[in-house]
Amino acid sequence: MIYFGPAGNSVSFYEQGHKNTYEAFAWLHNMGLNAYEYSFGRGVRLGQAAAEKIAEQAALYGVKLSVHAPYYINLATDDPEKMENNARYLLQSVTAARWMGAKRVVFHAGSLGKLKREQAFERVKDSLSDILNRLETARIFDVEICPETMGRIKQIGDMDEVIALCRLDERLVPAIDFGHLHARGLGALKTEEDFAAVLDKLERELGGERAKRFHVHFSRIxxxxxxxxxxxxxxxxxxxxxxxxxxxxxxxRGLEPTLICESKGTMAEDAAEMKRIYMETRVKA
Ligand SMILES: [Zn+2]
Known part of the structure; x- marks a missing residue:
């Protein structure tokens, strides 16, 4: 099974008079879409009742949910108080994801700041291990945590780093943001071979289910x-x-990723276009 859907709501969704995210699932279903990513980018501010209403509607229309943890999470920080807050934001995202019936939480690992790349990366690894331990202690095993490939060079999140993080634990699933890889590689993804190289690396260095049913973000950038x-x-x-x-x-390759479109304003329309291109490609193959 392959999944297509938007990150958040399109401008047209609101223009058509909709106000609440729980109304999005019938709307997406009508467009032939079956995935949706809910953003906690600016903070986890969703109550349990609202989350459960989303869960009910998403299930009714067969839409697979994921959430995006707050953007200000930085697991590379050396400040213990900030580190504790970061862990809390990620755990809050997991809690709200479970209320919503979402099985994946995507997050940004962090940025270098004044640190050397290796130093920052070691910090991220330690923090992430600590967060996984806390989830284990809380007996929470039904949510996959997805480190994302990032678009700026000074952010942790090239392909090698995301794969190395995922190797820490089976619960970590790569979120391959192809727009971000294109941007940090200064236009790296042009030909089919360029994309094949990314997928080869995933297969070779991670393999298994996670190289087949990974998470994808896609947009032009x-x-x-x-x-x-x-x-x-x-x-x-x-x-x-x-x-x-x-x-x-x-x-x-017969891959079955969840593909989330992050176009600016037209994310649902462009997700439907991605699905159309995929279906057309499959018919021709
Ligand atoms: Zn992201």
């Missing part, structure tokens, strides 16, 4: 010499990457 500048839409064809060559590779 604008970048500078430092990497990511801003997410664009599928209409902004002057910016890469293009989804078509990735679709060919997904079909060829």
């Amino acid at each position: 604008e970048y500078t010499a430092a990497g990511e500048k801003m997410h664009r839409t599928f209409a902004d064809t002057m910016y890469g990457p293009d989804f078509a060559p990735l679709a060919v590779q997904i079909v060829k």
